Amino acid sequence: MSDVAALKATADATVAAVATELITLSETLHANPETAWQEHRAAAWVGEALTAAGFRVTPRYLGLETALLAEAGSGPTIIGIMAEYDALPGLGHACGHNLIAASAVGAGLALAPLADELGLTVRVYGTPAEEGGGGKIELIEAGAFRDLDLAMMVHPAPVDVAEARPFAVSHSHVAYDGVSAHAAAYPDQGVNANDAFLVAQVAIGLLRQQLPADTRVHGVQTVGGYAPNAIPERTEGRWYTRANSLAELSHLEERVRRCFEAGALASGAALSITPESKPYSEFRPDERALEFYRANALARGRVFADPEVAGRMNRASTDMGNVSQLVPAIHPYIGVGSLPYGNHQKEFAAACVGPVAEQALLDAAVLMAWTVIDVVATDPSSLPPTKASYTPKASNTPKESAA
Known part of the structure; x- marks a missing residue:
């Protein structure tokens, strides 16, 4: 196995080589917002980008019209990268899911050439309806994610925050x-x-x-x-x-x-x-992967926010919390320089395109790839808990009520 620095350099170079395509994908999604369960074009565009890169793409994954699964490699360690792409009614991409989708594609492209050397199966999941529809929960109930060794995504925010603590x-x-x-x-x-x-x-x-x-x-x-x-x-x-x-x-x-x-x-x-x-469940972070992400972000030149600022956006709820109850997962936030405006404001939507957002997109893709490399290559004997040893927590199922 090559040394970690060389693997990271390869991943960085791969993202740099496809930067224009990733930015174009992000801008296309941003200009064509689709709300929960209506992300037909978004799912198609993400799928097309991954198909062009040689991934094995399954549209309408597990019967969900706007979900997809894209795979590369066939190694024993299975990594899942989540691509969200739904927009907010009336606000467009005011939560930056255009950046989430494009950075997930970028991380997948960065890891695919390394899959054989690292013993990876790289999966990019197109996960619809995060904004209130619970798309990942529907996928869980259909059987998704349970065999992952690590699930991850990076979410735009006003500032960088490593640990998600959602309600x-x-x-x-x-x-x-x-x-x-x-x-x-x-x-x-x-x-x-x-x-x-x-x-x-x-x-x-x-x-x-x-x-x-x-x-x-x-x-x-x-x-x-x-x-x-x-x-x-x-x-x-x-x-x-x-x-x-x-x-x-x-x-x-x-x-x-x-x-x-x-x-x-x-x-x-x-x-x-x-x-x-x-x-949506609370989030259970995988501490080892999260520490690697923190170190990589600092090495990349990212600056984490003061705790008083950080303790705001990372409380936002996400159906990624339900994934974290099943398998090891991280959900860091990456800043787009939008302050004083935050997520779910029209000004934040405007901040999710342009030079600062583009750098956040590319950094997020590289940081996810680097974190996977660290988790797998730095000390293989201390991999995060696998699907065999990670104890899932029970989910809460609501019941319809009337009075």
């Missing part, structure tokens, strides 16, 4: 059904579904006073009625509840549910709460 989160669709009536002539014949939502939101606002500081409850009302002279018979919304772990989340969800039930009780409207996806 566990549940995503719920909330609806009230009432009775429509003329608001002036027959108001007593109506059951106001909008009032139900108003009562619930007031109750949640009051509940927040008694919640721990490390929890979050937030959402939007998407349907509030259609005409001011007709009592609203249907209202809908989307609500997220976040806590430090799935266990804490389960307790918090019950308290939030009672707030929605209060709206139904006060108004007489019927309540239904339906999960939009399985809950």
Whole structure:
């Protein structure tokens, strides 16, 4: 086996040689945002880039229309690199998934020529619907990821942060059904579904006073009625509840549910709460791989943020947390120089193209490849826990509820 420095130099040179293609892929995704489960062009473009590089590409992976699997090599150590590519409704790529997808392709291309020498099977997964749809969870339930020795991705953020500490989160669709009536002539014949939502939101606002500081409850009302002279018979919304772990989340969800039930009780409207996806888990990082990433990032010239700044974006929830409960995983953040703006703002979307974003893209690809080289080549006897020895944690499965 070649020495680590030579392997890293080869990976670096490979990424540099395809830099123009990676940047073009990122810009194309950014200019053509597709939301959760609608990423048909994104999945095709990522697949085409990997096919052109000699990867064995499986579109519509495990029956998911916008998922894919691309493989190179056939070694015993299996590395999974996650390519997210869904955008946010109304905000485009304000979470930088265009950079995630392009850097995942870059890392795959960097590792493929080294696969035989390092004994690797390199996999790039196209994982749809991270923004609330739980695409990786759907893939897990279909059998994906379980044989990986290491799963990884790098996520754009305002600043560099090595360790992901995301909240566990549940995503719920909330609806009230009432009775429509003329608001002036027959108001007593109506059951106001909008009032139900108003009562619930007031109750949640009051509940927040008694919640721990490390929890979050937030959402939007998407349907509030259609005409001011007709009592609203249907209202809908989307609500997220976040806590430090799935266990804490389960307790918090019950308290939030009672707030929605209060709206139904006060108004007489019927309540239904339906999960939009399985809950996202907290993240369990593989410490050895994470330390290699930190060292490589510093060697690459990246600068990690002060802890007071770092303790913000790395709390964002991700379905990569569910992957980390099954296999060793890391999910570092790489800065695009967007401060004072952060993820899920239109200004952050603007920061995900241009020279700073391009450097972050190329650095992320190289750093993932370097980290894999370190994990495999530096001390083969201390590989991260494999699929045979890594103890998965049970996931939490929500149930549809109605009241």
